[in-house]
Amino acid sequence: MNNEQDDRFEKRLRFVARRYKEGSLDTDKAWERFASRQGIRRKVSFRRYWMAAASAMLLLVGFGTLYMTERNKPEWVSVVTAPGQLKDVYLPDSTLVAMAGGSTLRYDAKIYGKERRVVEMTGKAFFQVKRNEARPFSAHTALTEVTVLGTSFQVNEQPGSTEVNVVTGKVCFTAGKEPEPVILTAGMSASYSNEKKEIEILTEENPNNLSWKTKQLRFNDTPLDKVIEDLNDYYHVKITNKVDSPDSRLTATFNDLPLDEVLMVINQTLDIRLVPGADKRK
Amino acid sequence: MAAISAGEFERIFKDLYRPLCMFALRFTEKTEDAEDVVQQAFADVWDKCSHNVAIANFKSYLYQAVRNRSLTLIAQSADTGQTTEFLADMEDTSEEEQMYQSERDARLWAAIDELPPERKKIFLLSKRDGLKYQEIAEELNISIKTVENQIGKALKTLRETAVRIYCFFFS
Numbered sequence: 001m002n003n004e005q006d007d008r009f010e011k012r013l014r015f016v017a018r019r020y021k022e023g024s025l026d027t028d029k030a031w032e033r034f035a036s037r038q039g040i041r042r043k044v045s046f047r048r049y050w051m052a053a054a055s056a057m058l059l060l061v062g063f064g065t066l067y068m069t070e071r072n073k074p075e076w077v078s079v080v081t082a083p084g085q086l087k088d089v090y091l092p093d094s095t096l097v098a099m100a101g102g103s104t105l106r107y108d109a110k111i112y113g114k115e116r117r118v119v120e121m122t123g124k125a126f127f128q129v130k131r132n133e134a135r136p137f138s139a140h141t142a143l144t145e146v147t148v149l150g151t152s153f154q155v156n157e158q159p160g161s162t163e164v165n166v167v168t169g170k171v172c173f174t175a176g177k178e179p180e181p182v183i184l185t186a187g188m189s190a191s192y193s194n195e196k197k198e199i200e201i202l203t204e205e206n207p208n209n210l211s212w213k214t215k216q217l218r219f220n221d222t223p224l225d226k227v228i229e230d231l232n233d234y235y236h237v238k239i240t241n242k243v244d245s246p247d248s249r250l251t252a253t254f255n256d257l258p259l260d261e262v263l264m265v266i267n268q269t270l271d272i273r274l275v276p277g278a279d280k281r282k
Numbered sequence: 283m284a285a286i287s288a289g290e291f292e293r294i295f296k297d298l299y300r301p302l303c304m305f306a307l308r309f310t311e312k313t314e315d316a317e318d319v320v321q322q323a324f325a326d327v328w329d330k331c332s333h334n335v336a337i338a339n340f341k342s343y344l345y346q347a348v349r350n351r352s353l354t355l356i357a358q359s360a361d362t363g364q365t366t367e368f369l370a371d372m373e374d375t376s377e378e379e380q381m382y383q384s385e386r387d388a389r390l391w392a393a394i395d396e397l398p399p400e401r402k403k404i405f406l407l408s409k410r411d412g413l414k415y416q417e418i419a420e421e422l423n424i425s426i427k428t429v430e431n432q433i434g435k436a437l438k439t440l441r442e443t444a445v446r447i448y449c450f451f452f453s
Contacts, residue, residue, distance in 0.1 A: 009444045012383070013437075016304070016390040017409035024313040025391060027299045031292060034321055038328050040288045 071110070078106040081123070084236065086212070093117060093130050095137065100124035100212045121155060126167075126213050128152040144175035144192050153184075154209060161193035163202075165209045175199050208234070215256035224248040227266070228274065235259045235276075242273040286331045294340055295324055302348050304387035305380065309352035319355060323347035345381055386444075393443040397436055404429055405436040 034040075081087045084101040091097060093113050097105055103123025112118065117129075117137040129137045131150025138147045141157040144164070151169025155162065164173055166184045174181040175192035182199045184190055189202040189209070207218045208230040217234055219227055227250050228239050237259065248270045254262050263274050286294075299320060306316035323344050330337060337343050375383070397405060407413045407421065408429075415433075419426045 009441065012387055012390060012444070013440060014409065015307075016387050016394065017406065019307045019311070019313060020391060020394050020406060020410055021313045025300050025303045025317065025388075027296050030299050030317065030321065031295050034295060034324055034328075035292070037321075038325065040291070040328075 073110075074108040075110045076106050077109045078104065080104045091117070091119070093132065093135075095130045096128040098126040098128075098213050100126075122157050124154070124156045124212065126152070126154040126210060143194065144173065147172040147174070147181075151186075156209075160195070161191060163189060163191040165189040165206075167210070173199060206230070217254040217262070219250045219252050221249050221251050224250065224270070224272070231259070231262065231274075235262075238277040239263070239274050240277055242275055243271075245270065245272050248272060291328065291331065298341060298344055299324075300388035300391065301381070301384040302344055304391065305345060305384040306348050306352050307387075308384075309349070309356055315355060316352075319348055319351045322351055341381065342377070345377065345384075389443060390440060393440050397439065401432045401436050404432040408433055 079087065079089050079097075079099065081099045081101050081103050086101065087099045089097040089099060089105060091107065091112065092109070095117070097119070099105060100123060103121065103125055105119055105121045105125060107117075107119040113135060115135065117132070117135050118140065119138070120140045122141065125139075127137075127139060127148075129148050129150050129152065133149050136147050136149055138145055139155050141155060141162045143157075144155075144162045146153065146155055146164055148169065148171045151171060152167040153169075153171050154165045154167070156165070162175065164171065164184065166186055166188050168186050170186070171184050172181045173184055173190050173192075176194075176197060182190055182201065184201075189206070190199050191202060192199050207220065211217045211230070211234055217230060219230075222230075224241065224245065228241065231237070231239055250266060250270060252265065252269070254265075257265075259276060263276065267273055302320045302323065303313070303316045306319045307313065310316050310319065326347060327337060327340065327344060394402065394405070404418055404422065407418045408415070413421065415426050415429045418424075418429045422429075
């Protein structure tokens, strides 16, 4: 730098330094001020808008996916009864489920009643289904599926077999790999077991199917073996007959009586000796 | 808007804003006034563009507009004593030379902007506020040696910037 330039430099430096003010003459700020006053939307900001829009979109998709998976995630409602405990459960559509002891029932609260009404169960339960033809009701057990529109029926699920008893209306019973459903009407019963691998219609109606619920045992000219079976079921015991009496038949009705009273009545009536033992199923 | 796109206008604005401010500062003392004048000049040009008024040379037009507005501004204010000195100084240089000079000034401004904070402070106390080294040393509670040292470094940086500018402009 020669002297002349040096002089000029000194002069310019003085000029600039004298007027220098911290933070002044900020080109970007000045443009922002100008643009906002003139209502100019910058090209750069367009790109930013796009970026922002794209990120917002991505976020939306992300949350959407999360929401969808969250929404499709089942929200199980489960009811479990202890052995011997009876419980009435009302489902969201006011369908009544009377659960016998040692049973479970569960349904997905999120989808129950949306298109169908589906419950899963084990053990024994009596259903009084609220009629809704648009949304069929199904009760699933490990082996079978009972579908109805609106009726009352009982499902008795035991390891290896499931029995359905229809009280009113009509049900559609499918089981295992059976392609053909069986239609059951009021008073009919059917069962499916792992051994038979087919649906078997039970012709003989057992009036004591629902005795666990009605608290009433009814026998009408019933063979003694069947009486013992029903008593075992109802009282959860194992009754043995100490006297040999093959042709004995009983006609009687018991309204929630203690077991020893029931046995006393039967023993005196038929002149036999039934003795309760521990229920081996427990 | 038809004459020029917003993006193009922004580029011109950003290129010319500081030099134009430096140019305005030849007339006005305050940076605020200078910035206002330049903003108004740009607003005027933008308005003309919006109404499809063709402007042959933006740069020349803007410098002219800034000069006129600045002169109007100082004519309105009573205190014109100091600016005449610069006006006189400018009379013999060409319009083109004035533009170059303003651009160089803008670069010097930027160079001062980029000085380390402490060095910048000392430099400005000396060159802007006219304090003696002794006074700066007392003010900042540092040794005169440090003041000399810092100002020396600042000048060196600025001189190097100037050399780059001069080489650029005169090569």
